Amino acid sequence: MTRPLELRIGVLPGDGIGPEVVPAAELVIDAALASRPDVKITWQRLAIGHEAISRYGTPMPEETLEVLDELDAWILGPHDSASYPDRWRTQLTPGGTIRKRFELFANIRPARAFPGTAAVSPKMDLIVVRENTEGFYADRNMYAGAGEFMPTPDVAMAVGVVTRRACERIAHEAFRLARTRRRRVTIAHKANVLSMTSGLFLETCLDVADRYPEVEVDHQHIDALAALLVRHADAFDVIVAENMFGDILSDLTGELAGSIGNAPSLNTSETKAMAQATHGAAPDIAGLGIANPTAVILSSAMLLRCLGARHEHSALGRTASRIEAAVETVIGQGVCTADLGGTASTAGFIDAVVAAMGS
Incomplete structure (x- = not known):
């Protein structure tokens, strides 16, 4: 068996559709690793954006940053800084603050057309x-x-x-x-x-x-x-x-490639890594259950591959490939959200990806 690996990964849902799509990545990763006792991920949920303003009085609390200092990596949801109270609109965004603090100098953004999309x-x-x-x-x-x-x-x-x-x-x-x-x-x-x-x-x-x-x-x-x-x-x-x-x-x-809703992204430094979808918070569809979680799921797969390379743990790379293959299979079968011309809900798409990994 591959040597055991324990990781602590932060989850920052953010604003708009963030609380709908970011947990999807956590769910899909857990499902993909369910059969791997050699990898244990502990998720740490942290507040940014409107949630942080209501709890801490600021969209990017120092409490959150201090926890990030101790984590291996994290998944950042979108932020809707245009809707923050006036005093915060001209300040550095949550993502910008995190990027500067950890000097995440490389932003890796793949663009690949999936079969079944109108690319x-x-x-x-x-x-x-x-x-x-x-x-x-x-x-x-x-x-x-x-x-x-x-x-x-x-x-x-x-x-x-x-x-x-x-x-x-x-x-x-x-x-x-x-x-x-x-x-x-x-x-x-x-x-x-x-x-x-x-x-x-x-x-x-x-x-x-x-x-x-x-x-x-x-x-x-x-x-x-x-x-x-x-x-x-x-x-x-x-x-x-x-x-x-x-x-x-x-x-x-x-x-x-078909939709910015499919576009993943990874931000990295020499020691830290952050998964972040290319798209924004899309507040106009927040809470409707129709947001496309593909970009966040694929961003998280990139994060796993990065962590696998850094920890020399090949199982994470294989898990990332498994997640990516499941997403491609599901979209190819026509199970997709409205931005791709489909009728699937956010939850329905996530369920289909998990099922595809199982098959």
Whole structure:
């Protein structure tokens, strides 16, 4: 028998549809590991968002962060910061606070079309590797203060930050990942216009590429790449991008694959990992029981695979593959939620995935 492994994983349901879809991941993982006595997961439920505001007076309580310090990993639900009380709307979001505290620099976002979905690119199977700590986003480009400011009421400015260190480490993530796939990396950039910032990103990624001679590398201007993805998404394997470009491209590829509701995501540092679906809180359908839990389930499978690699416990990788295969089988059978054109409820879809794993 494989050596025993005990893990503590946090569950942060969040806002909107979060309390409906995040527990689905916990349920599916428990079902997948039910026959594995060598793996024990202890779940730790923690409050963020509206739940935390009502209990602690803040959407991201220090109590939650202190528990996260002690955990192996966690599953983060979506947050609806636009609906928070005024004093919190301009503050760092719960996800942003967690990302900064644990320096989750790599955001891994797969986009794969499942049989049975109305995908624009039915043969696509790619991964966007997004640098997660710098760029133009105002919540992640300053040590203190905001990266956006207005010197006059009619002028708004933004600071974009690119460092060689951050470019190097995200490039290594992309090339290591490509070695396990089809061995091709595409660098997304705009060095023809942003010659210093985007130019540094391109230059650094190409320097890192020299250390991976077995991986083919090319680079594309971000606007041309977006057009190529619409036409030939199946030609791409791993795309590495800075923060904002990666965010935009991963939403695009998620929709090209059938629905952003299927788009998983993993945020990692050298020691911590956080599963987080690409989609938002969707407050308009919260509580209706029709939300698509696919993205959170697949994000959690990515989390298991990551933990399996870090703990050298192959059972977690096999369990992740089993969960992914069950999701693909169920969607292929036409059991899916309304965003994919189906009639299944959230609970009905979860039950079907658990049943598929059992069969």
